[in-house]
Amino acid sequence: MPKIAKLGDACCGCGACAARCPKGCVEMVPDAAGFLRPEVDTGACIGCGGCDSVCPAIGGRPEDVVTSVCWAKSRDREERLASSSGGIFALLAHEVLRDGGVVVGAAWASGFKVVRHVLVEDEDRLDEVMRSKYVQSSVGREVYEGVRGALRGGRRVLFAGTACQVAGMRAYLGKLADSEGFLAVDVICHGAPSPLLWEKWAEHKERVAHTALRAVNMRSKTTGWLSYSASYAYAYDAEKDGASASPAPEPDSCVFGEDWYMKAFLANACLRPSCYACPAKRSCGSDITLGDFWGIQSAHPEVDYEGGVSAVICNTPKGAAAFEAVGPCVESGESSLERILPGNPSLVSPVAPYAKRGEFMRDLEGGVDIEEMMRRYDFRAPLAQRVRAKLGAVKRRVLGAAMAHHA
Template sequence: MPKTAICTLADACCGCGACSAACPKGCISMERDNLGFSRPIVNAEICIDCGACEQACPAIGERSVDQLQSVSWAKSDSSELLDRSSSGGIFGLLARKVLSEGGVVCGAAFDEGCRTVRHVLVGNETGLDAVMRSKYVQSSIGKEVYRGVRNAIRSGRRVLFAGTACQVAGMRGYLGKLGESDLFLSVDVICHGVPSPELWSRWIDYRGEAFGSDVCDVNLRSKTTGWLSYSAAYKHAAEKDNTGDTESRVFGEDWYMKAFLANASLRSSCLACPAKRSSGADITLGDFWGFQNIHPEVDCSKGVSAVLCNSKKGERAFKAISRITLNGSATLDEVVAGNPSLIRSVSPHPMRDEFLNDLAFGSSIPDLMAKWKFHQSLRQRVRGKLGAIKRRLKNSKSRI
């Protein structure tokens, strides 16, 4: 039997796949459990106990706490980019900069008719839109992606890698000293947790069945109803040219998002995140929730980003795009006030295990929806009402 601690991780595993990519013998495969979460399976017959997998794993050992260099609020001055982004468009600007220098961007993209999410490598701006916006489902990172990042750096190309804290920690663990290169820029997102891929796959199938045609595109952070009260939008198309209708509802009315925000569908490792504020990311990005109360003079209708530079490399990258942003200084406390998951793991829904058991043993989406209502929290209801009031005020002004 292999002695590697990878075999005993159980629920502590975050599913990043770094162990599988790092194994020199190829004896670790990532296989999905009945909730769709990827977990490592070790072939004991060829494992040589070299320890490469443990060195790459974010859940094994300790890492130093990310050293905060600066905290800012920022948003792109491009209305087009803001519309395409979840918050202030800062990731898009960083990505464009890297691509303009002949680099590569690695991020999460929908696949298999939007039923799954996986990390891909993008080498031009045409493919950039696929890795923008929040996905709200765990992304898989294949060996070819890890190797693609490593090979790009070795060939002298810049790489921007974006993911959750555990994914960034896994990529840095895999890269080793290469991760310290000026050619490698890592960005983690303020992460609430990652929901079940199985739940997402079934949800997309259900949405297609309910509408009468397959889902061909998803925007879970549509700003058609504003940034503060964003909507989940599903585009349906019966034709191959992807022309069709879009169904949209404010996030607080979307059942999948309610399950996510209630912490019922999250991976077990998210409840005790091993990489929170210790991923080694050069920059941390997220929505600057509550910004409108701090700076009412700034138009935030299309989103504002919280930007935490954790390294000098990250500061240089942010300064390189600052001339095409509106930005200002902020404090960590201001960011944490609207994003407590930045520094601490979320608490599970009190009946999370029962919900996941229902999912694992095959309950249909209609049955799950009938049993599990996931009523909005007071905070979510207040945000929804504020968004509705702002929309009414905006509409009344446009009629004057």
């Protein structure tokens, strides 16, 4: 019996084991919360050990080495506004695509109910893998094989994902991962929320709106970067019987701290069990680590953060060279892990679970509907904390408006 079959909650769901199996006898199957876990057809297994050899939860990698650390943002304001943070991922992706390469990242699927990794080969589709999606993405066998095929064909590949996904892809690729053509980018990860919770939440939003979702943006900057919003846009009736089409309704948008799904995520109520003891933080082998430079106001008060700023950690000379290649399009400055960590503690440390996580997940898996879940779990902070947060949000909006006016 392969070790992956006995991982239990240590499994991070990267799918590398299923992709590596030469007999196809490992299948990623959703558990009661929607998290993918490997199931092994023991009758077909030949005991080669390939699945165990690529698992991020088995064995381990050396700690990532920091080559350089900086704050950075695209010089193109519109590009920043279209991104989650400072627009650096988009610049790296454009560079790879213009060179005939492939970009791999998380994209919405199945009517915005699911997130899957996809391969993008032209700039017209790049928007699909832009912006953060706070749902665990599945990385299918076809993605692993597509990345390997592109590299063997001499094409460059940019693979973006969480640390565990990068670790899984690197292990699957073996020596190919060290080739000049492969660029691995991991994101500073808070944790991977339950796919089932997201599916139920999306269905709830559609019931309330009486129509289907046509777009979701969990990192809308319409209310600013520091106080970003979760935004949901809906379908509308097409022309019928020669009549004019109904106008599209305005997106349903609210500041992230007021969106119940986002509150459940940030309260650590719905994360994958392995996220509370992540096996890959700062040891996934990525070339570049990207994230929002939360706390830039204190760490670098000289920086104009309107529109978003990225924290960029280059872990390898290859990553440093890739970042240098987009340098003419970037405004940046030197920084340090010590300046990034206060606003991004999950860069190095797993988060602590919500005090009632067990109860929350039992309700979710037991079929309790979203409306009742919202009544049982409001994730409200103590009054004093809410007042401080409200004052801070107002201050950030005022500062953001002043900066926008100045720009």
